[in-house]
Amino acid sequence: MPTTGQSGEVPARGKRADALRNQQALLAAAAEVFVTSGVDAPIRQIAARAGVGTGTIYRHFPTRADLVVGVYRHQVEACAEAGPELLTAADSPFAALRRWADLFVDFLVTKHGLAGALQSDSSGFEALHAYFLDRLVPVCGRLLDAAAEAGEIDRGIEPYELMRGIGNLCIGRDDDPRYDPRRLVELLLRGLQRPPSP
Amino acid sequence: MPTTGQSGEVPARGKRADALRNQQALLAAAAEVFVTSGVDAPIRQIAARAGVGTGTIYRHFPTRADLVVGVYRHQVEACAEAGPELLTAADSPFAALRRWADLFVDFLVTKHGLAGALQSDSSGFEALHAYFLDRLVPVCGRLLDAAAEAGEIDRGIEPYELMRGIGNLCIGRDDDPRYDPRRLVELLLRGLQRPPSP
DNA sequence: TTACGATACGGAACATCGTTCCGCTTAGTC
DNA sequence: GACTAAGCGGAACGATGTTCCGTATCGTAA
Numbered sequence: 001m002p003t004t005g006q007s008g009e010v011p012a013r014g015k016r017a018d019a020l021r022n023q024q025a026l027l028a029a030a031a032e033v034f035v036t037s038g039v040d041a042p043i044r045q046i047a048a049r050a051g052v053g054t055g056t057i058y059r060h061f062p063t064r065a066d067l068v069v070g071v072y073r074h075q076v077e078a079c080a081e082a083g084p085e086l087l088t089a090a091d092s093p094f095a096a097l098r099r100w101a102d103l104f105v106d107f108l109v110t111k112h113g114l115a116g117a118l119q120s121d122s123s124g125f126e127a128l129h130a131y132f133l134d135r136l137v138p139v140c141g142r143l144l145d146a147a148a149e150a151g152e153i154d155r156g157i158e159p160y161e162l163m164r165g166i167g168n169l170c171i172g173r174d175d176d177p178r179y180d181p182r183r184l185v186e187l188l189l190r191g192l193q194r195p196p197s198p
Numbered sequence: 199m200p201t202t203g204q205s206g207e208v209p210a211r212g213k214r215a216d217a218l219r220n221q222q223a224l225l226a227a228a229a230e231v232f233v234t235s236g237v238d239a240p241i242r243q244i245a246a247r248a249g250v251g252t253g254t255i256y257r258h259f260p261t262r263a264d265l266v267v268g269v270y271r272h273q274v275e276a277c278a279e280a281g282p283e284l285l286t287a288a289d290s291p292f293a294a295l296r297r298w299a300d301l302f303v304d305f306l307v308t309k310h311g312l313a314g315a316l317q318s319d320s321s322g323f324e325a326l327h328a329y330f331l332d333r334l335v336p337v338c339g340r341l342l343d344a345a346a347e348a349g350e351i352d353r354g355i356e357p358y359e360l361m362r363g364i365g366n367l368c369i370g371r372d373d374d375p376r377y378d379p380r381r382l383v384e385l386l387l388r389g390l391q392r393p394p395s396p
Numbered sequence: 397t398t399a400c401g402a403t404a405c406g407g408a409a410c411a412t413c414g415t416t417c418c419g420c421t422t423a424g425t426c
Numbered sequence: 427g428a429c430t431a432a433g434c435g436g437a438a439c440g441a442t443g444t445t446c447c448g449t450a451t452c453g454t455a456a
Contacts, residue, residue, distance in 0.1 A: 016423055016432060042413060053435035058415070119314070119370045124414090157385065158376065165382040168366045172317045178356065184363040187355065188382065191389030214403060214452055240442060251406035256444070322443090 023060045025050040031071045038113035039068050065127035068117065075107055076135055083139035093146035094153060094193065100143055101166055101185050104136070108170040109181055115170035137163055153192045162188075221258045223248040229269045236311035237266050263325035266315065274333055277301055281337035291344035292351060292391065298341055299364055299383050302334070306368040307379055313368035335361055351390045360386075 029050035033041045046067075047057045061067040069076075083100050090096035108115045117125050118132055141159035148155045165188060170181045213221075227248035231239045244265075245255045259265040267274075281298050288294035306313045315323050316330055339357035346353045363386060368379045 018423065019433060022434085043415085044413075047435095054414090055416080055418095055436070056434060059433075064414095116314070116317070121371055157381065160376050161378070161381065164370065164377050165367060165385075168369050169363055171366050171369060172362065173319055178358050179362050180359070183355065183359065184386065187363075187389035188386050189389070191385035191387070195393065216452070217404060220405085241444085242442075245406095252444080253407070253446080254405060257404070262443095 019060075022050070022052050022056055026052065026057055026060055026067070027070050030067050034068075034071060034111065034114075036112075039064075039111065039117050040113050063127055064117075064124040065129075065131070068114070068128050069131050072111070072114070076132065079103055079107055080135050080139050083143055087143060087146055092152060093143065093150045094189075097143040097147050098186070098189055100139075101189060102182065104166060105170055105181050105185055108167065109174045112174070115167055115172075118167050119164070119171070132167075133160065133163060147192075152194060154194050157192065217258075220248070220250050220254055224250065224255055224258055224265070225268050228265050232266075232269060232309065232312075237262070237309065237315050238311050261325055262315075262322040263327075263329070266312070266326050267329050270309070270312070273305055274330065277305055278333050278337050281341055285341060285344055290350060291341065291348045292387075295341040295345055296384070296387055298337075299387060300380065302364060303368055303379050303383055306365065307372045310372070313365055313370075316365050317362070317369070330365075331358065331361060345390075350392060352392050355390065 026046065030041075030046050033046050033049055037045065043057055044054055047054045050057075057067070061070065079100075082103055083096075086096040086100050086103075087093060090099055108118075118129055120129075137159045140163050144153070144155070144157070144159055144162070147153045166185050169184045169188070172179060172181075224244065228239075228244050231244050231247055235243065241255055242252055245252045248255070255265070259268065277298075280301055281294075284294040284298050284301075285291060288297055306316075316327055318327075335357045338361050342351070342353070342355070342357055342360070345351045364383050367382045367386070370377060370379075
């Protein structure tokens with residue numbers, strides 16, 4: 001149930017065979033290019049790698065966000081589904097929240113520029129922001145609720161704010177040993193914890 | 199003692215009068231344009247507002263960072279100097295750290311796109327990153343040291359990492375009531391606190 | 397005051413990138 | 427095999443960063 005109803009990777013009955021082929025080729029090409037050049041890679045570069053013209057890329061993915069969502073949808077879904085699973089598997093709701101945050105951070109830091117694009121106000125990226133939040137905020141909310149009910153945290157933050165905070169902490173070059181988003185997210189979550197014995 | 203020796207706003211003996219006039223005009227124009235269009239504003243727009251050609255802006259400020267540093271140097275200096283002052287004025291080192299972080303956040307959130315530019319890896323912004331960190335990391339380090347010595351925090355983070363974390367949390371449109379960087383920075387710092395009675 | 401050399405200026409020109417548009421190609425069908 | 431509409435490619439346009447050089451201006455010395 002993406003915000004933008006179009007494109008994605010659903011076969012979409014009624015399309016021509018070459019159209020489907022190109023759509024898949026574009027997703028594959030984009031995935032490859034994103035690894036080396038980041039999600040801001042020039043449109044032409046992706047089109048060239050897929051062996052199509054620039055017009056074709058716009059027909060299948062009208063905005064950059066559509067393409068990025070198409071490439072990472074599986075992983076976002078997996079992350080969303082991991083929330084409830086962790087809640088039952090982990091030692092405590094708060095432990096589940098921490099492990100879920102780790103999962104999300106691991107996802108973001110391995111995608112050059114994705115975290116930055118999520119907050120970017122440049123044209124074409126708002127839908128990306130929206131998709132990630134629509135999908136993940138409810139999951140985060142359930143984890144927070146559970147941890148609050150268990151008395152592990154104070155309910156001093158909304159899921160939306162926490163998600164954006166975690167996302168923001170993941171921005172930046174990922175090869176700087178002096179900056180590890182994981183440590184900061186851990187700190188953020190620790191700040192959420194209720195002091196054990198008031 | 200700027201990282202880049204050139205430009206800035208030091209009179210720079212030996213320059214021609216019109217050169218100095220243009221340099222000041224550019225700083226003033228940039229300050230105005232940054233308010234409305236952010237630090238990513240088109241070069242031409244700044245040049246036009248200053249009444250100069252595009253070549254002139256590059257002569258005085260070879261990179262975007264030089265211009266941004268020139269515009270905000272006063273405020274960065276003020277922030278850096280506020281660190282030691284707060285340390286003597288506040289109730290405790292940790293309280294000083296919190297107030298100092300507030301100061302820094304207030305500075306960042308009122309400058310459209312500045313926080314984002316600080317982490318950007320686009321060409322021309324690395325020097326900006328460097329200037330802010332060179333100037334503020336030592337100040338932050340002294341505050342952290344004092345708080346650690348007073349037993350208020352665990353020394354689980356390096357000043358560099360904390361500065362970048364705070365900066366990152368300030369990224370994003372500043373008119374979204376659902377996202378307040380101050381709340382998240384507060385959380386981050388709380389996560390640093392040593393549990394009062396071990 | 398004027399003439400001269402160095403300094404600085406302006407904006408045209410080039411490259412890159414996002415985006416649109418339209419003539420041509422091709423898949424699917426009868 | 428021919429027809430139609432869906433789809434394709436890439437030229438073309440506008441915005442932007444950046445460079446370059448002919449020209450204007452400043453400071454100075456006669």
